[in-house]
Amino acid sequence: MAKFIQQDRAGVALIGAGMIAKTHVAALSDAQDVVALCTIVSRHPDKARYLSDFYHGPIPDFSSDLMAVAANPDIPIAIVATPPSVRKEVITTLAQAGTHILLEKPLGRNPQEAREVVEICERAGVKLGILFQHRVRPPAIAAARHVASGALGRLGLVEIAVPLWRDQSYYDELGRGTYARDGGGVMITNAIHSINLALSLTGPVSRVQAMTATTPLHRMEAEDFAIAGLQFQCGASGSFVASTAMFPHRTEVIRLHFEHASLKLDKNALKISWRDGRVAVEAKDKAPQKVNPLLGGKHEWHQAMIEDFVDAVRHERKPLVTGREALASHDLIAAIETSSRSGHPVSIPECQGEIR
Incomplete structure (x- = not known):
């Protein structure tokens, strides 16, 4: 049986x-109106x-005992x-004990593993939310509102660009x-955030033609560069390019x-360029921006995702990003990888995100 939140503040384990x-x-520290960090x-x-230095509240327990967390009704x-x-393995232990799970991306290392994670939580009757914090950035929320309004007209073209830099020390970490x-x-470690955000605005991709590579700028097993042409189920075409070898970050x-306007969406603002010449900038972040690729951005976005998930558990509703929704991002990444290996276009089934 799934656990319930029985107190004013939900007990959380990291x-x-x-x-x-x-x-x-840091996010949990600022969310103490609704959560209490019990254990790390x-x-x-x-x-x-x-880590206790980042939490301005009662110091949590530090443990290696996952079973104790799973068994704790608080x-x-x-x-x-x-x-x-x-x-x-971690998710299986927690879910079978009724613990609801907010999961850092990705769901798994491949679509099959991702689906297994979703099924484990569904069978156990616990909620599974995915931490795609780009979805709660103010420009993303504003973009979703405009897309939902229908005033923009039909979507025709999509550009997704993830131009990142990671020093070799990033990949020297074991594994x-x-x-x-x-x-x-x-793709699965960095660009999946932009993929998930884009798909939430465009709907699913039906077909891709792609190339991936490992550039001479990194020593690593997997790709540090990916490029793909995309065909969307809605009829739009698009492009995707992502790399951790693009300096400067x-x-x-x-x-x-x-049909009626173009949106430019980044973490700082949403720019709307209407076909009649009007230009509007919304949800602009006026705080000074310092790009540091290793700090992971502001913790306020994680805080918003945590607060949404706690509310979803408390009121028995879906979290902002469910595990099942997140499967579409894994399907697209797998299709890009498959297309690159084969050199041919790859179709993604219309049942994208469903169990196969």
Whole structure:
């Protein structure tokens, strides 16, 4: 049976103490009106204790005992931020004990593993939310509102650009950029955020023709460059390019060209260029921007996702990004990889995201 939130503040456990953990802890610290961080689970609890510096509240327990979290009725929610290679086992333990799971992307290392994770949670009757924090950026929310209004007309062309830079030290971390630990390179680790956001605005892709490569700028197993032509089910065409070998590091940009206007969407603002000559800028972030590819951005976006998930569990509704919705992003990445290997176009079934 799924756990219930029985107190004013939901007890939360953070599973994993890697690079992204401090962002989660800072987000949980600022969300203390609705959550209480009870436990941080790590293979090396003593090494994880530095994370308490990012939490301005009662110091959480530090433990390596996942079963204790699963068995605790006062911890109905777990944030899972472990490497993809060990997530299925962690999720199985938590879900079977009724713990609801907010999962760092990706769902799994490949579409089959991703579907298994979704099915595990569905069979257990627990909620599975995916931390695609780009979806709660103000420009993304504004773009979704305009697309839903219908005033833009028919979508004709899509551009998805993820021009990132990662130094070799990023890939020197054990397992980073490998298929065994991460499931791939730039697409599944970095660009999946922009892929998920774009698909939430455009609908699914039906066909791709692609090429991927590992440039001489990195020593790694998987790809640090991917490019694809896209055909969408709605009839639009598009392009996708992503890399961690593009110096200097720049922000991701999605451009959507509709019948009556074009949208330029990045993390700083939404720009709307109407065909009649009007130009509007909405949801502009006026704070100074410092691009640091290793800090992961502001923790406020993680905080918004956490607060949404807690509300979804409390009121028995769907979270902003469900596990089943996130499967479409995995299907597209797999199709790009398949097209690159074969040199031929690849079709994605219309049942994209459904169990095959």
